Amino acid sequence: MSIENTTLRLCPLLVAAAAGCAGDPASQPDGWDSAVALPRAVDRDSRADVVEIDLTARVAEVEIVPGKKTSAWTYDGGLPGPLIRARVGDRVIVNFRNELPAPTTIHWHGVRLLAQMDGAPGHSQPETAPGGGFTYDFVVPDAGLYWYHPHVDSAAQAGNGLYGALLVEDPAEPAALGDELVLVLSDMSLEDDGALSPPDQGGNFGTLFGREGGALLVNGRVNPVIGARAGLRQRWRLVNAARSRYFQLVLDDHRFLRIGGDGGLLEHPVEEDRIVLTPGERADVLIEPRGAPGATLPVRWVPYDRGYGSTFARPEVEAFRLRLADEPAAEDEPLPAIGRAISPLDTAGARRVDLQLTQQEGPGDLVLGINGVPSWEAEPLVAAVGETSVWTVENTMQFAHPFHLHGFFFQVLGDDGQPVRPLAWKDTVDVRVDGTTRFVVRYDNRPGMWMFHCHILDHADAGMMGMLNVVP
Incomplete structure (x- = not known):
């Protein structure tokens, strides 16, 4: 099991034989997340409450169209950028360097930090010029999935590949929710030879519609395969990092238990038949895959009606697939209580x-x-x-x-x-x-x-x- 698979669940002895685990802990298949595993940012600081990383924006060759190279704009040469992990209350230090051919900044989407660290050029910081650097230094006060992207020529730079995820964990959160995956959803506009399409493609209509790339990506891959064991929950931490595309995801004959969103856990979970994420939104969902041993379950992107022409003649697309292990279904641990107390804000006198x-x-x-x-x-x-x-x-x-x-x-x-x-x-x-x-x-x-x-x-x-x- 990978570094991302942080939770082991016990296979009940009474169903051990039926589940095929012979009393051993039931787990996802070997290498279950290898097709989508994100590289983790390297923490340079040995202190338990400080995460310090180096992060460089640069052009790098990546393969999206099979057999062809794309000169994407990246953080640390990857698409997406490295996953930054921290815990509630940690100090996060990011030593940023810009090796792109254009100025840029980093906005830490959703993080309640000081304005001077927010990455808004001309207001919270100057643009970081090519060859220059900036040190972002802030505390992460809230658990949840956040993300980072530029705020200079945002559509072009994010569309070229500049985005990554920041996961803030709460040690007090219940364990045994499910084997965890961080999934960064996005798309990219490419020419037939794999080159990036012009950022102004489509002119005014492209701007009005919002440019959606033809390559639909999950952690930088087209239609990757994720391993699964029938009956064992997975916890998907999803962020929509696309510049314009809404993501509506459906898995036939399954329902999702949404337990969190932009700012961490909800008051209580909600069962839904699909995941809908606008650009910038996040979702924290549990899914228990079911099906015959060895079956492949497609998770489909379904067009979402976001306005004139947005669903016209647009086919559904497989976003990614779940491949069930060729073994009998396992039985997971009972789901613990999930949720948190959130006080409604008083609007009187607002x-x-x-x-x-x-x-x-x-x-x-x-x-x-x-x-x-x-x-x-x-x-x-x-x-x-x-x-x-x-x-x-x-x-x-x-x-x-x-x-x-x-x-x-x-x-x-x-x-x-x-x-x-x-x-x-x-x-x-x-x-x-x-x-x-x-x-x-x-x-x-x-x-x-x-x-x-x-x-x-x-x-x-x-x-x-x-x-x-x-x-x-």
């Missing part, structure tokens, strides 16, 4: 923030905006430390928009004005076509300038972005 997601009409390049103003002309919103705000985000366009707020978690509100149950901490939420989404946020003591934007990165780069100035 300040209102009303936003419209808009498109500017006229000739020339497509310009999007918020309240009719593109990001480069917008004045920052202002809030105070300790204040609570209710944001109302209205979509006036024929495309859905995943709305992301940097630096702070929020609670999504229902039509009744109460937080949606089960309670959850979010940093990215979908705003559907002709829809309105409301959420409540409290600004803790981290003043500074914070971005908010559509996480279809083509839309953000076209102007659908703004700034929030949280003052002491």
Whole structure:
């Protein structure tokens, strides 16, 4: 079993013979995760509560189209970048170096850090020029799956391969949830010879639709195979790192138990028949594979209706496959209680923030905006430390928009004005076509300038972005 497989589950003696384990612990097949295992960032610091790594952005040759090389933009030469692991409360130090032919930064999506470490160029830090470096130094206060990506020419740079995962573990979390996999979902636009497609491919329509790559990737691989033992749970920690693609994943005759999302565990689990992730969102799900010994189970990407033409004549695609071991089903340990106490934020007396997601009409390049103003002309919103705000985000366009707020978690509100149950901490939420989404946020003591934007990165780069100035 690999380094990612951190949980062994006992095979009950009464079913040992039927399960084929002869009293030994039941486990996933040998090499079950080898096709998708992420390289782990090397911790240079021996202290138990400090994780210090070196991370370099550089162009590297990777093979996505079989037999052809792609000059991808990478972190440490891999696609995705290395998995960074830390524990709640750890100090994370990232000695970053830029060896790309363009300036860049790193945004630590979802992490409640100081504004100076958020990677927003011109607001929290200067751009890191080619040949230059920057040291990111922050504490990770919350368990959950987060991720890192650039915030300079975001659509092009993330589309070229710049993204990776950051997993923050809670030692107090129940064990025996399932054998764990971190799965980074993305796509990439490639030419027939394997070369990267131009980042402005499709012109204004490409920007409006949001550019989806033809190569659908799971941990940088096309349709990889994951081993499984029927009856043994797997825990999938998923992040949608695509610049525009929504991921809707279905496994026939199976249901998923969603136990967490953007900001860690939910109030209580929810059973669902599919996983839906907008760009930037995360999901923490349990799955118990079932089927005949030796069977292969396809996990399918199914088109999601995110607006005009987004489901038209688009075939389903196998995202990855589960291959069941050629052995009888095992019996897993009973599932422990999962969940956590989350207090609903009080909206009484909260300040209102009303936003419209808009498109500017006229000739020339497509310009999007918020309240009719593109990001480069917008004045920052202002809030105070300790204040609570209710944001109302209205979509006036024929495309859905995943709305992301940097630096702070929020609670999504229902039509009744109460937080949606089960309670959850979010940093990215979908705003559907002709829809309105409301959420409540409290600004803790981290003043500074914070971005908010559509996480279809083509839309953000076209102007659908703004700034929030949280003052002491």
